[in-house]
Amino acid sequence: MKLEDNKKVAGEDDNGRAVEEMKEDSSGGSVCRLVVGSLSNIVACATIDEVRVPEGHEKTMHGVSLGKKNARVSITKVIQGDAKIPFPIGDEILTVQEAMGTFIAWPRNMITVGTIAKTKKAHAKKMKKTYKLIEDVEPELVLQIGLNYPFAMKRLWTWAKEALSGGRTISFELSKEAFSFTKKQIMFLSDIHAVCSGGEMAGSVICLFIQSIRWFVDPGTIGAIGCGSAVQRSRELCTRFKDSRKGQHFLLSYNDVNHLTLTVVNPYADVVYYMDPLKRRIANGEWVDVVDNAIKMYKEDLKKVPKKKVLWENMARVPVQTGNKDCGLFLMRYMMEIIHDKELEFANKWLRRSNLVYTEDDINEIRVEFAKYFMKHCAS
Structure with missing residues (x-):
């Protein structure tokens, strides 16, 4: 569903109630509310930038493609200042309060527009707010749990339904050993639902799962949206590579707007391994440039001459x-196999053999491991 022009300012419904539609602001943007977790958890009021771009071009945000599932918004009123924004901008803009005064990306299924309906008799004393999504949302978070559904996941979902209902969240700190710094991450009920149902995975879920890995890169610093320009992301990776040693590999979970791929980098050897669950070829685009330039910066810092071309x-x-x-x-299954592969033979295995598949039990092993870790370290 697309945003409507909202040209109608006042009218009357079938019950004789005066209805005021949301107006456009003075800049031509559509007024909206930004939510997190659920429709009732409103964190800010904002305007949506609906400026059109020439045909054949994509709308961008901070130098990267905005994507069809996201909107460019400007916060006009802060309701929950400490609420985390979906796409942080580096380490400078992480919360709703910090995002005031600039444009940020926001998922369209987390934006609401609404009407305020009031009876003529009661006027402003009795008002009923109604909200609708600007884009269709997924059905209510439910799970089909059969007899063979793993007990650890049943326990996790039972806990999450009660503890994270009504837009409540749970936070955890990234391990300094795994990420080289500490950083708070937030998880929603929808994130737990994704794990238990096999849905679309958020970066926070992968971060929590991978806490035991020592050489991992926070996907929130290198993604296609909300992570700065290509140069900024290369510098972020270069900083992460500084502590590496000969033979060290880094695991990079990369979110290309709406799909996750895994990139394993050996910066010392100028070698990169690319793994796409859809088995697509390596795209010679921005992501390749980001990684290649990071390796080049890393080699320059070491005063070593980089190879003419990084091997992908x-x-x-x-x-x-x-x-x-x-x-x-x-992706999480790939990661688990790599960190358990002491001889680092994953490249030989996945480069040539063609009959490898993951069974339902293989994937459930990942979900159960996540559920056990979450219940032990995060659930209260």
């Missing part, structure tokens, strides 16, 4: 995802 290996034989939204679970 496409792991085209990785097990392919079976659903439309389970790329995150497959």
